Amino acid sequence: LQKGADGARGDDSATLKTAIVQWLNGSQPCPDPPFTLREKSERGFNHEITGKLLCPIDYDWANVDVHTAIREFHPDFRVTAHSWPSFLYADGEYDAAMPAKGLFKGKYLIMAFRCVFTSPGSVQNEVSCGNKPQVSQPSRTTQQTRHHVAKLLKMNTxxxxxxxxxxxxxxxxxxxxxxxxxVDEDFSHEEFYHNIVDYFELPSSPQKAAELNDLLMWWNL
Structure with a gap:
């Protein structure tokens, strides 16, 4: 079972590794330089676009001194799993006065979800930030070319x-x-995964639980 799970994760990683290049290169304004399919070393904090998406909400990527410090691994600007990256937010924008606003509604998060659980072909590059995932029904073409992953997993919600x-x-x-x-430098993917799960499953108050329920309803409408 573990071998099968590792294989599925590897397949999803390979799919998104290619898909994200197509999405980013198709965005406006176009990345400069554009991303290539094979070379990942140009991604991450080495590129302005991916750097901004990965930048923790605690830091201002627009500040040259900040992203220089991140790239140089300055101890005051560590990138860890304990701060949400900007790509989780709709429009990549974090509002300190309303920290949950737009969280888990990021454009590329939605596109990645559709890519993994319906098919890469189901993702439209023009998906706007904040649009609902709409993954329950694959297109006729998708059904003919690839089994709908969510259906195979009997994933109804x-x-x-x-x-x-x-x-x-x-x-x-x-x-x-x-x-x-x-672990990628100071960032633990395992901790990141569990932090997201805990955010949803261990709400800090009844009000937060209601907000999270609304968020899950948004994903499932």
Whole structure:
């Protein structure tokens, strides 16, 4: 079973590794330089686009001194799993006054979810930030070319662990890591996954539980 799970994870990693390049190169404004399919060392904090997406919400990537410090591994600007990366947010924007606003509604998170659980062909590059995942029904073409993964898994609803899995896979796809590793410098993919699961499953108050329920309903509408 573990071997099968590792194989599925590897397949998803390979799929997103290619897909994210197509999505980013198809975005506006176009990345400069554009991303290539084979070379991952140009991603991560080595590129302005992926660096901004991976940048923790605690830091201002627009500040040259900040992203220089991140690239140079300054101890005051460590990138760990204990701060949400910008790609989790709709429009990549974090509002300190409303920290949950747009969280887990990021454009590329939604696209990655659809890519993994329906098919790469189901993802439209024009998906706008904040659009609902809409993964329950694959297109006729998708049904003819590939089994609908969510259907094969009998996955009728999107659960926190699925969101955490996709977010972790996307984080790896955006990074400069050439092969899967649990820890990327100071960032632990394992901790990141569990932090997302805990965020959903261990709400701090009844009000937070209600907000998270609304978020899951949004994913499942």
């Amino acid at each position: 999107v659960q926190p662990r699925v969101i955490a899995y996709v977010a972790t896979q996307l984080r790896f796809a955006l990074s400069s890591c050439s092969s899967w590793m649990i």
